[in-house]
Amino acid sequence: MTSTRTLRIAMNGVTGRMGYRQHLVRSILPIREQGGVELPDGTRVQVEPVLVGRNEAKLAELAARHDIAEWTTDLDGIIHADDTDIVFDAAMTNLRAATLTKAMKAGKHVYTEKPTAETLAEAIELAQLRVETGVTAGVVHDKLYLPGLVKLRRLVDEGFFGRILSLRGEFGYWVFEGEHQPAQRPSWNYRKEDGGGMTTDMFCHWNYVLEGILGAVKTVNAQTVTHIPTRWDEQGKPYDATADDAAYGIFEIETPGGDPVVAQINSSWAVRVHRDELVEFQVDGTHGSAVAGLFSCVAQQRAHTPKPVWNPDLPTAEKFREQWADVPANAEVENGFKAQWEEFLRDVVAGREHRFDLLSAARGVQLAELGLRSSAEGRRLAVPEISL
């Protein structure tokens, strides 16, 4: 008989898009369904979610739909309850730092959506509090668990690229204004005063993607824009879109071997997709190149590189897209949110730090803050190292 212990997870913000879909339905419920997570000694750790939010009716409906025994509107109470092991937060960004602070002070492990805070000072305070309290803290770094990026990282590890020169990323899609067709993202995303904005939202992802694939980000030069100044909210009312809805960034990276790499990432909610996936990263190196999306990754070696010749007088006959070879996964890659949750749960039981913690998250908040400042001041900014 294998013994099983159960971790009670207070899940705040589960009525939201991310909290519900990725964390509850795609991660915690499948983990519960499979009987928890197996530990190195052969025992298992099971999970039991407690739904936390403001709207009783919504919580009760979700609990009934998914056979969840407990839900509450008392965030403070559940944070301080003796039998709460982990506090998870996917509520609105501007409420996060307060929730995480309370949870860590109560001695609870925390797992959270990004960004961890609205300002770098707050994000650093959170990282310091984790060190003081000794709890395990994890921050969603979902993009690094995507099959496409797992393959891309493998190519880096295998030395496929030779010396890496550059990365170019394209992220985004058209988010409807909400006037004639409802917007497919929440309206707070477009209001600065509510914690919205492309730079705040995405630069924290780009920081760990760049760190996780290439190396540390040394400088940032960004231009942030509000392309669409008026949008319509969930009630169909027009509002001023006060936050940036696109950010065009250039980053200087230093690889662990000391090579400089130029990374350029366009992020926009005002772009129409002419790509295979909603995010794509191309890495070029002296020996090969690769293009990775969420799922797929294709590569082209030096030996297979065609020799295009510029000639505006003739239509292009080469099928450039067909000159790339698919990089196989060679293993089943699970939903990234679930895979990271499982890793985090093992870290909690082992009493160790999670590799994607509040310090890594603080670097993400730092990059967002510097991106916005770079744009406002119209100059390239150095990214200073954070020490706690």
Ligand SMILES: NC(=O)c1ccc[n+]([C@@H]2O[C@H](COP(=O)([O-])OP(=O)(O)OC[C@H]3O[C@@H](n4cnc5c(N)ncnc54)[C@H](O)[C@@H]3O)[C@@H](O)[C@H]2O)c1
């Ligand atoms: N990892 C990713 O790829 C990813 C993608 C999108 C969003 N996010 C992050 O996830 C978080 C949630 O984003 P979302 O898109 O799910 O937003 P959402 O608006 O769909 O959900 C927000 C949640 O917060 C709750 N909430 C709103 N106001 C509140 C208040 N005053 N008090 C308590 N709760 C309140 C809502 O009820 C809802 O449960 C954000 O921090 C966002 O940055 C991460």
